[in-house]
Structure formats: C-alpha cells, structure tokens
Amino acid sequence: MSVIALRNATKRFPGAGGRPHTAVRDLTFTVDAGEFVAVVGPTGCGKSTTLSLVSGLEPPSSGEVDVDGVPVRGIPDGVGYMFQTDAVLPWRSVLDNVAAGPRYRGAGRAEARRRAAVWVERVGLAAFDRYYPHQLSGGMRKRVALAQTLVNEPRILLMDEPFSALDVQTRALMQDELLRLWQGTGAAVVFVTHDLEEAIALADRVVVMTSSPATVKGIFDVPLPRPRRVEEIRLTPAFIDTYREIWQSLREEVERAREEASRRAA
Template structure:
C-alpha cells in the first residue's frame, strides 16, 4: 500500500482509493503578498507579509495557523475584497484588482436572507447573474436537493437549525458552480456531530466538481480530514511556514479517516510545526497584555 509506505507504516490488505486528479497549472498564486491595515491606534498593522503560495485546479488546500495571524486576510486577497499593499495576487494567471469571476466565498457567518425562503435564498445568486426567475429557481431546486434539504424549499431561515442554515449557505455558493471556492471557517459554529456531517457533505459535493478549494480553519483535525495539502502559517504577521501533502485516500469519511494510523502520523507531523507558532502567538499576546 503506497500511502502506508510513505508514512513508514505496515501494509494493509485493503487497497486504497485513487487520488483526486488535479490540473498542473496553479489557478491561485500569491507572490510575496503583503497586506497592511491602518490600526485603531493610528499606527499600521501588518496582517500578512511576503506571502507566497500556489493552489492548483481541483486541489483542496487547508490553511491553519494561530488565531489572528492573517488566514482570513489571505482569502480576502484572493477574492479581491482587499488589494495587497505589496506583491501580486493572480487568479488564473490574471492579476486580481476586483472580485474575479468564478470565485465563491463561504464565510464563517452565513449570508442567508431572513425574509427569503430556502429556495429563493439559493436562487438569488443566479438571479444576480442575469438568470430569469424560473431558471434560477430550477437551478436552486437541484442544489437544495443535493445538500439534503428537499422538502424544505418553502421554509425560512428562522425555521431551520444551524446545520440546515449551513446547508443553505453551501447551496448558495455552489449553485453558481465556482471554479474556486474560498471557505473561512464555515463550520466552526456547529456542534461536533453536525460539523462532521457538513464536512462529509462538502467532500461529497466537491468530488463532483473540478473546483479548487482554499479552506481556512483553526481545527487541525478538520484540515487533515478534508484537504490534499495543509499550509501552516506563522504567527502574525503571517507568512507560509510549511506545506504538508496529505496522502490519504479518497473518497473519505471524516470520522473514519481520523482513526487511521496514517491520519495520526500526519497530525503529529503538522502539529510539531503548528505548535511552535501557536506558542509564539500566546507569548506575544502575553507581552502585549503585560
């Protein structure tokens, strides 16, 4: 078994699943990107510094790092919501000056509209892009069913559980068939059981697309369970400290994969790198508070 050999583990009889195909050319490139913000004190805060990173088409990349290090800022640079102060950000080889076409963004807090039904929330993206109401609703029905909400089309957000609202938010994003999916801790507010269900749902839906995913999370287990590659960021100001390939078989069940020897091997390897940055961030926070 190739994957177990990579990690120096004894072979198993059960064969592995083939790995996901990925395009060789990067769809996202950050070249020495730096982002500075004006701080409330009047000074300048550097969120990310000399950040260099690439993501290939079809890849699932998770980004981890200490709290407040600049992970979300990285997504803002790729999405065009924030311009870099220095360096270059490219999407499909074109420099980013505004929100690029084909980019979907799923935030930590869902963006469902309380006055619209599930169906009309999901249909709003196609409507904004020029589809007729009937066409948009037809597309929305497909995605409402794909995320497991068939029968809830006429419900409103206040009638839904947290997990169901996340399914609506996921359908809102995927109905536009993005080539690049940016996700900023989308499941962090969910309970443990619902979170695992949503992680499996995300992998199932992503497997049917060629989308590149950049997934920001504080949860290293989540990062490894989902991703092909885990990027570790330094304490603020963030830059890439290390990048680890996750050679675990697909398709994955996130609960089952966490119990394998391969998963534990990868976890220990990445945590050794991440722990140093978490401790450094804590020490710096203590000095500022003193």
Template sequence: MSTPAIELREATKRFRGSSGIMTAVQDLTISIRPGEFVAVVGPTGCGKSTTLSLVAGLEPASSGEVIVHGEPVRGIPAGIGYMFQQDAILPWRSVLDNVATGPRYRGSSKKDARQAAAAWVDRVGLAGFEGFYPHQLSGGMRKRVALAQTLVNDPRILLMDEPFSALDVQTRGLMQDELLRLWQGSGAAVIFVTHDLEEAIALADRVVVLTAVPATMKAEFAIDLPRPRDVEAIRLTTAFLEIYREVWQSLRDEVARARRGATLSGN
C-alpha cells in the same frame, strides 16, 4: 502543467491603525492547482482571513502579486464562491429563494434561477424544505442552505472561512462529509481556513501552516490519504495520526509564539 487557479507571490498586506501600520500578511507565496483542496491553519489572528480577502479581491495587496486563473486580481474575480463563518441567508426569503438569489443577480430568469436552486437544495439534502424560512431551520440546515447558495453559481474557486466552526461536533462531521461529496470531481480549487487541525487534515490534499502575525508560510504538508474520505473513519487511522503529529509539531510553536506576543501586549 495547468495554469494555477490561485497564486500569491510574495503578497504582503498592511493596515493602518490607531497605533500605526500593522502587517497582517508578509511575503506570502502559495500556488494552488485547479481541483486542489488546500487547508490553511495558523494561530488566532495570524492573517488567515486576510489571505482569503486578497484572493477574493476584497482587499488589495500592499505589495507582491495575487493572481487568479492567470490574471492579476484588480477587483473581485469571476468564478469565486465565498462561504463565511456566519451565513448570509436572508431571513425574509425561503430556502429556495435564498439559493436562487445568486443566479438571479447573475442575470438568470426567475424560472431558471429557481430550477437551478431546486436542484441544489436537493443535492444538499434539503428536498421538502424549499418553502421553509431561516428561523425554521436548525444550524446544520442553515449551513446546507449556505453551501447550496455558494455552489449553485458553479464556482471555479471556493473560499471557505471557518464555515463549520459554530456547529456541534456531530453536525460538523456531517457537513464535512457533505462538502467533500459535493466538491469531489467539480474541478474547483478550495482554500479552507480553519483552527481545527483534525478538520484540515481530514478534508485537504495539502495543509499550509502560517506563522504568527505577520503571516507567512512556515510549512506545507501533502495529505496522502485516499479519496473518497469518510472524515470520521479516517481520523481513526494510523496514517491520519502520523500526519497529525507531524503538522502539529510545526503549528504548536507558532501558537505558543502568538500567545507570548498576546501576553506581552497585554491582550
């Protein structure tokens, strides 16, 4: 067995707020292999994004361990790509220069960075738009730029925090297919946070269900659907619907519990 790409061992994260200590994640234990695509679902505000922050080294664990490629996380680990819900495209830079930013920060020459960027701009389907600026792009095109920005650095771990949630349904489906095409065979481990259970099942090798806050693992489900996948076509299969019903049965109780908690707290 290869060394896991990511391990959380009874990881807990507490935050101090105006009303006292709040536990966002509690005793969370997950192991993710290199090349595995894991989707994380759970109620709103249950700690999914906090989990990504622990792996990325943006937040230290209050207790427990977070290990990336066999080493405890003490800062931002090497080889991590992070794609947020809101893109980080710089409005004053062209598509090409936005994608080249990462390699430049990592010490590549301007020529080498632009060559790598041009290759990824082409791979995400934006050839011919290298000189365009963000305000000239559609929402889907901006997401393609953000995807190229992330993948140009050849990450061994890809953290994705609802990256397609703001897109319309058709564009979202296209971006899901694009992500699978670019990830397939890369060997990168993926944690994909989403509120969309259909999206989670269509993309992932495994779906992890988190409890209402404080988040801990409630259940995990292997997604035994063949690859490569067409995300729109696979949603119509009997196997997909059976998996959906099984995962939703686990998730819906946590969604209901989170709603009851919000009602009792007056939110």
C-alpha cells in the same frame, strides 16, 4: 498553470498611532484546479486576510496575487465565498435564498428557481424548500449556505471557518457533505480553519502560517486517499502520523502567539 498563485503577497492596514499594521507578509503558495488546500495558524494571524487577497476584497500592499495567471484587480469571475456566519436572507425561503445567486447573475426567475431546486435537493433539503431560516437548525442553515455558494458553480471556492459554530456531530456531517458535493467539480478550494483535524480530514495540502504577521511556515501534503469519510479517516495511522507532523510545526506558532498576547496584556 495554477488557478491561484500568491507570490510574496503582503497586506498592511492603518494601525494605532498612524503606524501601519502588517497582517500578512510575503505569502507564497499556489492552488491548482481541483485541489483542496486548508490554511491553519494561530488566532489572529491573518488567515482570513489571505482569503480577502484571493477574492479581490482587499488588494495586496506589495507582491502579487494571480487568478488564472492574471493579477487580481477586483473580484474575479467564478469565485464563491462561504463565510463563518451564513448569509441567508431571513425573509426568503430556502429555495429563494439559493435562487438569489443565479438571479443576481441575470437568470430569469424560473431558471434560477430550477437551478436552485437541484442544489436544495443535493444538500438534502428538498422537503424544506419552502421553510424560512428561522425554522431551520444551525446545520440546515449551513446546508443552505453551501447550496447558495455551489449553485453558481464556482471555479474557486473560498471558505472562512464555515463550520466552526456547529456542534461536533453536525460539523462532521457537514464536512462529509462538502467533500461529497465538491468531489469531481474541478473547483480549487482554499479552506481556513483553526481545527487541524478538520484541515487534514478535508485537504490535499495543509498550509501552516506563522504567528502575526503571518507568512507561510510550511506546506504539508496529506497522504490520505479519496473519497473520504472524515470520522473514519481520523482513526487511520496515516491520519495520526500526519497530524503529529503538522502539529509539531503549528504548535510553535500557537505558543509564540500566546506568549505575545500575554506580553501585550501585561
């Protein structure tokens, strides 16, 4: 049984003039335990809405969204969510930022800090555990955010363009770091990105969404072995062939979204 299953899931929001705006429609795909699925599509097509449906932050207007075979009626247990902007608290040190999750879940202060210290070390920040967010680089803050998410040992990891604000070199390092820390955890990952190269380098499958209102246009397997180093894997013929195949599908939707935006602007 799949950990995550969307079946004809549709989400509508109130729109201008009282007419509903359909963000996503008839979404259907699954994610298994230990599987890394990336979601790509044109800007504003509803990729983040998909994560909101899985996380329980938004209920579907119609269709079904299940986690572990149970319809999502609230935030399911075992879900970790990493946003585009990090959620580090400026008045807390690195260690105490990472310890906050276990504390909220009922762990005592000493136990929470012990668990946090393990993850601070795993993300390479043991020497900076007493630093505050304003003393850290952008990449280091992302490492804190990653530790904040993984310290709770989520069964489902939802990631909404978490590395998009980073420079190219730091982004590649964080992609490798994510793969290293995720490998072997058994967590199901849904990773939203605008970057097709990032999607292919990380994922087992890539879901291509149509222009708004988004639905699933195609699902592509990524035939690249694990473990991976993203900068090395991008140079292989298999990566290039996979990119070419998926881009042919994605390009049509990007062009359609651009034409629609131009039409509205006119």
